[in-house]
Amino acid sequence: MDMIDVIRTKRDGESLTEDQINYFINGYAAGAIPDEQASALLMAIVWRGMAEDELTAWTTAMISSGARLDLASIDRPTVDKHSTGGVGDKVSLVLAPIVAASGAADPMLSGRGLGHTGGTLDKLEAIPGFRADLDLDEAVRVVREVGCVICSAGPDLAPADRRLYALRDVTGTVESIPLIASSIMSKKIAEGTGALVLDVKVGSGAFLPAIDDARELAETMVSIGAAHGLRTSALLTAMDAPLGRTAGNGLEVSESFAALNGAGPGDLMEVTLELAREMLYLCGLDADPWDAIAGGGALDRFNAMVSAQGGDPHAPVPEAPEREQVQAPASGFISRMDARAVGIAAWRLGAGRAKKEDAVSPGAGVVCLKKPGDEVAVGEPIFELHADDPARFEPAGTALAGAVSIDPEPPDPCPLILERIRP
């Protein structure tokens, strides 16, 4: 087989055969196919898309390039959630313990943040001692003993995806629904979970802001799941404003503790509980996820998970020493709070990284003192910025300029759960 023919096939709008896909994925993972041929193929896929059969074969090849988690020793139904990423999205920290306390188990292999959306592992690593880098055996042991784990996917799962993602990142080929869908699903299928719920974000703070794109991505992932025998469904959820009141690693851990103690903000709880219901439904479990909060089971599972991963759930969460407030420029009702702007502000304050190698600050971030629907008076603080270094405030403040609209009338409430997609 010849790589130039593979590129030409896709360039000319034809479907790649299973043999061509295996040849490419295996050859690229092994370093036998050079980056310049791979990136030409990726751009041709951005252009031409992939048919369902191709996507199934492509995902299978990526899974086969690495190891799979063996969850045979888990005696409960397994189910996981994956989010396409949002600002203030600490859902995983509350959700995995709820699921564990409700009779299922969640083997959540997750990632670090890059860009304006935070990473779940960065958040957990704000807890003193917490280790996100477990090997696959350790991860399985924590799931078995605690009922949930949240750790890094490591280098063994779908290594072809890891190489391809790094290449897509520098060649303008990230924005392709089939490539995004197969990248996510290959890792989740390799993770070995028995069921999967996708939280596909829609709106200004989402990776794909338009609902049509989000729906297409959700349907594509649900269909890849079905083709691989994985019970998969998806919720489209709103990501116009930050979820909850905080964006930043330690700040979000503290808000998650509040949520596990039954004192979480309404939007965070609504999304978390709806995802939990869908996960338990896929497992065939007839449990009300709220009971895990009200009865303390979820908090207990979270603490057990943190301990099992080397962290101290009772240690104080680090806080940044420097604070600055951003005031309301007018009086009225907040009708819009741009999630992306808040995410970029948190990132510039030190919560996120510009390059993969950068360290993140555990304490930096944004607290939303007000949220859409709230009434404010001119000069009243809307945001509180936290940083290790006061020099961070100016660029963060620039990101927030124009991020909030204030109207004389209260806005209509916006739904958070937009659509549910099942196979």
Add this chain to the structure above:
Amino acid sequence: MDMIDVIRTKRDGESLTEDQINYFINGYAAGAIPDEQASALLMAIVWRGMAEDELTAWTTAMISSGARLDLASIDRPTVDKHSTGGVGDKVSLVLAPIVAASGAADPMLSGRGLGHTGGTLDKLEAIPGFRADLDLDEAVRVVREVGCVICSAGPDLAPADRRLYALRDVTGTVESIPLIASSIMSKKIAEGTGALVLDVKVGSGAFLPAIDDARELAETMVSIGAAHGLRTSALLTAMDAPLGRTAGNGLEVSESFAALNGAGPGDLMEVTLELAREMLYLCGLDADPWDAIAGGGALDRFNAMVSAQGGDPHAPVPEAPEREQVQAPASGFISRMDARAVGIAAWRLGAGRAKKEDAVSPGAGVVCLKKPGDEVAVGEPIFELHADDPARFEPAGTALAGAVSIDPEPPDPCPLILERIRP
């Protein structure tokens, strides 16, 4: 500037700015932009195309990446011809001397063959002693003294195009009309010629077989020429059957000598003289190119050029020792002779190369004993194959299976000169 933004601009269907184009071409020529980003951009260009302004800037940047021939010392109008490549296309060997004998000068920088179409330099190098690799000063001196030169473009002209072409060759991004047009035109403009006639081939043996594609390529090149102040026109000429009766290096040199002596085959002479007329027209010269043949001036200029480039025009042209004939499978009139099949047969006999580093045989090739329109009896020879090694005959014969159609009635004559495109 960021290369990922440049890629995204084109990927999303927008025009590249002049700054973006200069950033890419200069960065890639200097090795500062890696191949994987360049190939992603090239595939996006195959997808989205380039607008006229972009193409002008792209071509300018490629020319500026290297040297330009300085033809100020030539006291005659300069004019060149470029062909998109055909089988048996020895037009350059006859045409450049005609132009030189008709009052103009032709600084023809040419290339070697790759694939089923032969290269002009490979043909001339069949002449004992002939040197195609002149430096730019030598090339100018030969034009000045002889009136024409046919030599390699060398590494100094449009080096960005050289790097880009090598990349396109391995990434499935050759087949883009703007990229083909700018590649050709950047070299021809850097060559410094005052006028240019393009011979764009159409038909089964052409690089772009369909007339619509050929016309688009011709119009694109004529428009690039106009934007750069180069008087440019194009002829679309038929390349369904081989031009003349030979395909192969030494065989074509011998046929060119016959043509320069007034005994060339009709199709070769028709195309050559029409191109010559267009070239002289662009120079404002009112000369009949046939006079250069009839009066012996063209042969004299050819011999002078060969001598100036180290060759012996009177030395016997090498012949391959092994011969085999291919017989007519039926009686009747030849209605079709597939140029591409004849080209591939000549290539397999040793006339062409599979890799850039390969050597070619000076003697190998195909002689067409019959041409379309000729009457044949079953068993009568149609082709004579020449090779250094008889093991070459079988693969060459395979290429020729089905290459000829024989009908009971004589075919309608097909025009050779299909269209003329001027700015």
